[in-house]
Amino acid sequence: MIKVKRALVSVYDKTGIEDLGRALVEDGVELVSSGGTATALAAAGLPVTKVADVTGAPEMLGGRVKTLHPSIHGGILANLDDPHHRQDLADRGVTPFELVVVNLYPFRATVAHPGVTEAEAIEKIDIGGPAMVRSAAKNHQYVAVVTDPSQYEAITGAVSAGGTTLELRKTLAKAAFFHTASYDAAIVDWLEADKDPPARKVIALERRQTLRYGENPHQVAAAFSEVDAVGWWQSMTQLQGKAMSFNNYLDTEAAWRMAYEFEPPTVTIIKHANPCGLATDPSLAEAFSKAWDCDPASAFGSVIAFNRMLDVETAGRLLAAGFVEVVIAPSVADGVAELFAKKKNLRLITAPEPSLADLDMRRIEGGFVMQGRDAVTESEFTVVSERPPTELEMVDLMFAWRVAAHTKSNAIVVAKNQAAIGVGAGDQSRVGASERALVRAGDRSVGSVAASDAFFPFRDGIDALAEAGVTAIIEPGGSVRDAEVIQAADEYGVALVFTHTRHFRH
Numbered sequence: 186m187i188k189v190k191r192a193l194v195s196v197y198d199k200t201g202i203e204d205l206g207r208a209l210v211e212d213g214v215e216l217v218s219s220g221g222t223a224t225a226l227a228a229a230g231l232p233v234t235k236v237a238d239v240t241g242a243p244e245m246l247g248g249r250v251k252t253l254h255p256s257i258h259g260g261i262l263a264n265l266d267d268p269h270h271r272q273d274l275a276d277r278g279v280t281p282f283e284l285v286v287v288n289l290y291p292f293r294a295t296v297a298h299p300g301v302t303e304a305e306a307i308e309k310i311d312i313g314g315p316a317m318v319r320s321a322a323k324n325h326q327y328v329a330v331v332t333d334p335s336q337y338e339a340i341t342g343a344v345s346a347g348g349t350t351l352e353l354r355k356t357l358a359k360a361a362f363f364h365t366a367s368y369d370a371a372i373v374d375w376l377e378a379d380k381d382p383p384a385r386k387v388i389a390l391e392r393r394q395t396l397r398y399g400e401n402p403h404q405v406a407a408a409f410s411e412v413d414a415v416g417w418w419q420s421m422t423q424l425q426g427k428a429m430s431f432n433n434y435l436d437t438e439a440a441w442r443m444a445y446e447f448e449p450p451t452v453t454i455i456k457h458a459n460p461c462g463l464a465t466d467p468s469l470a471e472a473f474s475k476a477w478d479c480d481p482a483s484a485f486g487s488v489i490a491f492n493r494m495l496d497v498e499t500a501g502r503l504l505a506a507g508f509v510e511v512v513i514a515p516s517v518a519d520g521v522a523e524l525f526a527k528k529k530n531l532r533l534i535t536a537p538e539p540s541l542a543d544l545d546m547r548r549i550e551g552g553f554v555m556q557g558r559d560a561v562t563e564s565e566f567t568v569v570s571e572r573p574p575t576e577l578e579m580v581d582l583m584f585a586w587r588v589a590a591h592t593k594s595n596a597i598v599v600a601k602n603q604a605a606i607g608v609g610a611g612d613q614s615r616v617g618a619s620e621r622a623l624v625r626a627g628d629r630s631v632g633s634v635a636a637s638d639a640f641f642p643f644r645d646g647i648d649a650l651a652e653a654g655v656t657a658i659i660e661p662g663g664s665v666r667d668a669e670v671i672q673a674a675d676e677y678g679v680a681l682v683f684t685h686t687r688h689f690r691h
Contacts, residue, residue: 186348187327192284193261193317194218194226195236195252197291200334203229205286208341214284219251220244252313261285261320265327283349284340285321286331289314289364293371293413310372315365322365325358326351332364363389367412382555393419399431406431417441417536421513424522426532429511433488433532437511440490441539443591446561447492447584449603452476455488459611462487463588464604470499475604477506480625486510500524559688561590567683569662569671574680578634578657582682585636586659590688594638597622597646599655601633616645623653630654638688640664644673651677661687 192214196202199222206216206226218226219236226233236252237243244251252258259279263270274281290311295301321330329349331340336357343349367389377383390409399406408429410419418434429437440455447465452472454462461483464475469491477484488511489503495514500521503512511532512525525533546555563583568574574582585600592598592610597618599607607626609618615637623630631654640663641647647670650658662683664670674681 186350187283187329187354188348189214189283189329189344191215191217191260191280191282192286193236193252193257193282194233194286195220195222195314195317196286196288197311197314198288198334199225201337202226202334203231205334205337205341206231206233209284209344212341212344214344217282220248249312252317255279258316258320261317261328262324263327264324282321282328284329284331284344285317286340287314287317287321288332288334289318289368292368292375296371296375306375311368315368318361318365322358322361325354329354330357330361332357332361336360363391370412386553386555394429396431396434397428404431408434417539421534421536424517424533424535425525425529426511427530429532433511436488437490437513437534438539439591440488440511441513441536442541443588444490444492445538445541446587446591450493451491453490454479454484455490456483456486459593460588460591460598460605460608462605465584466603469493469496470502472604473499473502475602477502479605480608481507484509488513490514494518495521497521497524504528559590559690561587561688562686565685566659567662567685568680569667569683570674570679570681572675572678572680574634574657574682578680579682581634582636582657582659585634586684586688589636589638590690592638592690594689594691596638596690597650598636599623599626599630599633599650600636601629606630606633615639615641616643616649619646619649623649626653632656634658636660638690640667640687641670642666644669647673647677647679647681651679656680658682659684661685663687 192209194216195218202225210231216226216233217236217239218233223233223235240254240256242254256279260282263274263281290309292309295309296306318330318332321328343353370387370389373385373387377385389412392407393410394408396406398404435458436455439458440453443453444451449465450469450472451465453460454476462476462479464472466472466475485507487509489509491514494516496518497520504524513534513536516535525531541558544555545558546553581600581603584603585598588605589596589598592608595612595615595618597609598605599622606629607622609622612618612621633655634657635650635655637660640661642664643666657680659682662685671681
């Protein structure tokens with residue numbers, strides 16, 4: 186245990202700094218501080234020594250240089266078990282610090298502000314702060330480093346109890362190095378903002394939750410978030426049910442994003458990251474029934490997302506339909522929680538809308554591949570068949586196209602009345618995906634439409650869909666056999682629309 190006799194305090198975020206200073210002074214700790222922090226402590230009536238009085242050198246360059254001095258860093262970095270270090274301190278009249286309390290200029294918040302200039306951003310790149318933090322973290326054998334107001338209670342408790350333990354100092358050092366690493370990551374992101382994709386990317390991740398296991402019980406797993414990023418899952422409220430698993434997070438992410446691809450009341454039912462039911466309807470209860478009817482067998486053990494408040498009628502239909510793992514909605518009506526309480530293991534979650542604009546990154550050995558999120562647009566569509574789609578067919582085609590974009594390739598979605606009635610997902614051949622979707626649709630395929638996430642390489646997919654009763658198809662086009670595909674559509678009197686945009690999803 187190391188008794189704290191002297192503390193260096195220099196913070197931008199002054200939350201709780203007066204209370205911290207008061208607690209330290211009451212325990213006999215000398216405070217050394219600079220700039221606004223010294224002013225704040227003095228204004229609170231606390232005795233404080235200014236850094237300039239320690240160094241004998243006033244601040245210069247508008248405050249850019251104030252703590253970068255041997256009298257400061259010698260006091261932080263000294264190995265007190267090394268007689269040579271102790272002799273250096275004595276020769277120069279340097280007193281060691283046992284505690285360093287520093288947090289940094291708000292660079293990330295500054296550059297996020299609309300209209301921030303380059304000069305303003307540059308001035309929020311902290312130099313002295315990271316140097317002190319890293320010095321103290323390096324020398325955690327003798328020095329405790331505090332980088333966040335949330336740590337104040339722990340440090341004052343330790344000081345009052347007689348000093349800091351090595352375990353506490355090491356814990357604080359880990360947080361400190363992460364603090365400076367994430368700070369530098371934000372600077373790199375800002376400097377690389379003019380490149381798309383950036384030439385360099387530094388990702389700072391914090392563990393938010395340890396999971397029971399990963400995709401399978403023998404795999405270790407946890408949920409991590411980027412620093413200062415607040416995804417829907419971090420802000421969600423779990424009203425009941427078991428803890429979320431690795432697979433639950435992935436399926437819920439897929440369901441939640443897909444639900445918000447649509448403006449009307451929408452219900453998505455996800456299994457293994459693919460839709461096995463999706464529908465829109467002015468009535469949320471009807472949308473649920475239509476979505477569930479797509480593939481009730483696959484919906485067993487699924488994740489269900491609603492883009493509207495979950496009402497009592499819809500909740501009743503859901504509970505009567507069968508077993509599901511997770512239900513997520515922006516809010517729930519009075520009485521819904523009481524209904525769900527009967528199934529205590531079912532996870533009921535409310536969450537804010539998902540962001541549809543962040544980067545998509547996938548791990549590969551030794552690195553990542555990175556891309557922008559796949560945006561579904563409705564521009565530059567071309568009718569290539571002799572018969573154009575009817576107005577109602579076009580509405581269903583747009584619906585099916587959005588569903589297909591969120592379905593693992595090869596993907597075929599058969600839809601009717603803005604409800605998926607058959608989904609062929611992740612098939613190795615496009616005709617195979619068509620056949621699987623049609624099996625699920627059954628007789629309902631008569632008078633339906635279909636969407637394909639990529640072009641048909643042969644006419645066999647068109648043949649299979651048209652012979653089952655599909656009347657209109659939407660696909661990107663671009664195959665060397667487009668002429669044969671169009672000819673097939675015309676032979677059946679099927680309306681065929683090219684989107685000129687592919688939506689592979691791996």
